Amino acid sequence: MSQLAELRVIDFGEASALRSQTLWHAVAHGVGGGSPPTLSFVRPMEPYVSIGYHRNISEVDLGYCADNNLPVIRRMVGGGPVYLDPSQLFFQIVLPKSSVTGVRTKALEQLLQPATAAFMAAGVKAKLDDYGEFVSGERKICGHGAGEIDGAVVVVGNLIEEFDHEAATSILSLVEPVAKAEVLRLMKRFVGSGDINLDSENFVDKAVESYSTALSLEPVVGDLTELERDHLTELDVLFSEQSWTNGEEMGLRTPSLIREVKVRAGVHVISASSDALSFVVSLVHGCVERAWIRSGTSGELADFMRDDLEGIDSGEIRRVLLDVIAGDMALAGALKAVRFTELEGARS
Amino acid sequence: MSGYKIRTDVHYDPLNSMWVERVGEDTLRVGFDPLGVEINGTLAQVMLGALAEEVSQGSQVGSLEAEKFVGPIPSPVSGVVSRVNEAVIANPGVLHVDPYEGWLFELSPFDDVQLQGLLSGPELKEAFAAKVVQYKVSGVLAQ
Numbered sequence: 001m002s003q004l005a006e007l008r009v010i011d012f013g014e015a016s017a018l019r020s021q022t023l024w025h026a027v028a029h030g031v032g033g034g035s036p037p038t039l040s041f042v043r044p045m046e047p048y049v050s051i052g053y054h055r056n057i058s059e060v061d062l063g064y065c066a067d068n069n070l071p072v073i074r075r076m077v078g079g080g081p082v083y084l085d086p087s088q089l090f091f092q093i094v095l096p097k098s099s100v101t102g103v104r105t106k107a108l109e110q111l112l113q114p115a116t117a118a119f120m121a122a123g124v125k126a127k128l129d130d131y132g133e134f135v136s137g138e139r140k141i142c143g144h145g146a147g148e149i150d151g152a153v154v155v156v157g158n159l160i161e162e163f164d165h166e167a168a169t170s171i172l173s174l175v176e177p178v179a180k181a182e183v184l185r186l187m188k189r190f191v192g193s194g195d196i197n198l199d200s201e202n203f204v205d206k207a208v209e210s211y212s213t214a215l216s217l218e219p220v221v222g223d224l225t226e227l228e229r230d231h232l233t234e235l236d237v238l239f240s241e242q243s244w245t246n247g248e249e250m251g252l253r254t255p256s257l258i259r260e261v262k263v264r265a266g267v268h269v270i271s272a273s274s275d276a277l278s279f280v281v282s283l284v285h286g287c288v289e290r291a292w293i294r295s296g297t298s299g300e301l302a303d304f305m306r307d308d309l310e311g312i313d314s315g316e317i318r319r320v321l322l323d324v325i326a327g328d329m330a331l332a333g334a335l336k337a338v339r340f341t342e343l344e345g346a347r348s
Numbered sequence: 349m350s351g352y353k354i355r356t357d358v359h360y361d362p363l364n365s366m367w368v369e370r371v372g373e374d375t376l377r378v379g380f381d382p383l384g385v386e387i388n389g390t391l392a393q394v395m396l397g398a399l400a401e402e403v404s405q406g407s408q409v410g411s412l413e414a415e416k417f418v419g420p421i422p423s424p425v426s427g428v429v430s431r432v433n434e435a436v437i438a439n440p441g442v443l444h445v446d447p448y449e450g451w452l453f454e455l456s457p458f459d460d461v462q463l464q465g466l467l468s469g470p471e472l473k474e475a476f477a478a479k480v481v482q483y484k485v486s487g488v489l490a491q
Contacts, residue, residue, distance in 0.1 A: 102365075108417060148417075251437075252395065
C-alpha cells in the first residue's frame, strides 16, 4: 500500500436504514474521485435487511419482511442477505483502488486486520482466521463485505453487540421449515459474541488508532464533501427503487434448486425441494452433522442421519447425495454445480 | 510461465489480467488470464451485461464476486457485446478449471487498433513474468 497523508474519520452516528447504506456508498464515490481515504462508522436506527449485490431477491422472505416492517436494501458489496439492527455498529474503511493490492484475499486481510485491536478494545477476544472471518473461539463475531465502487475499495464490517438469531433466520426464504430451524440452531452456536457486554466507544477509538497506524495515515475528523452529498441524494433515490432492490435488469443468474445458507465459514445448511424429493443437510467443518429427506411433496422431512453419513467429509457428500436423489434429474443437475470443497471451511 | 500455464497465441491486457482472442473476422473473445483468476480468488458470482451493449476500453462489462468482494469486469478493447458465456454465469467455478475455456464475453465489432495495442509474443512473456514477480515481492502472492 502506498503512503497516504490523511485518514478522514467520519462518525455518522445513528442513521435511517437507507442512509446507513447510502452514506458510505457516497463516501466510496468521493474517495474514488479524490477524497482522502476514509474510516466511517454508522449505526442503523431501525432494523432492516440488506442483500448482497449479486444475490437473488428470492433468497429473502419478503412476506416476513413486510409483516415486520423491515425495509430491504440492496448494497454494492458482496455476501448474502443479512438482518441488521441498532445493536450492530458498522465500520467502513475506504481507500482509492490504486492504493490497494489487486489480490482480493490479501486486500481483505490487510483492510480487516486492523479491526482486530478494535474488537479487543471493545471486549471480545477476536482474531482473523485463515478463512478471513473474525472469530472468537468457534463463533463468528463480525459480518463483512467488500467491493470496488467508483474507483474506491470498500471493506465493511460490524461490531455485533447483540445478535437477534431468530430475526436473522426468519428473513431467509427457505422452503422447508426444517432448514430454517437448522439454520437457527447453527446460528445460535456459531454467530455472535454471546453475553459479553461490548464497549462500542472503545471500539471506535481503537479502530481509528489502529487503522491510521496500519495505513500510516494521520486521522482527521471530517465530513462529506459537496460532491459526496450530491451523490448521496442520487443514491437515496436509486436504493429506494424497487427495481434496484429486486435486481431487475442486472442479469442475475437463475436461483439454483439447491439452496446453500452459509452460517459461517465451514458451517452450511444445504436444502432442496422438488416435486419428487426434498432434503436438508447441515455441514459443520465440512462434515455432515444432520440430514433429513422426504419423497414427494407432502408430510414432514424424516431424519435421514445414517451411520454412513455421519462425519463424511465434503469430498463424499456430493456422491452420497447424488445416490439419494438418483432419478431426479433437475436436482441432480443442480447438485453438480455445488462446489462442496468450498463448504469445508475451517476445521476446528 | 512463472508457474502459470498461459497461451501465447492470444493477446493480453496486463492491466486487467485478461486475454483476448480473435475468433472470427470481426469477433473477439475475452477472459481472465490464470493470474487474473488467481488474484480474484474463489469466484462465487459472475454477472455480465446485456447483449448489444456498446462498451469502451476499460469500461465495465459486468461484475464478479469472490470472497464477498465485488469487483468490475472491464473490457480490454472497445466494442459491442455480442455474446456472453452462460456456462460461466451459471457456474463461475469453470474459470478455475480452465481460464481459457471459461471465456467471459465476445465483442463484435471491436476496435482493431486497440487490439493491436495489447501485448503478445515476447513482450507478453516479459510483462507477465514481471507482474508475477511484483506480486510475489510485495508479499501478496505466495513465493
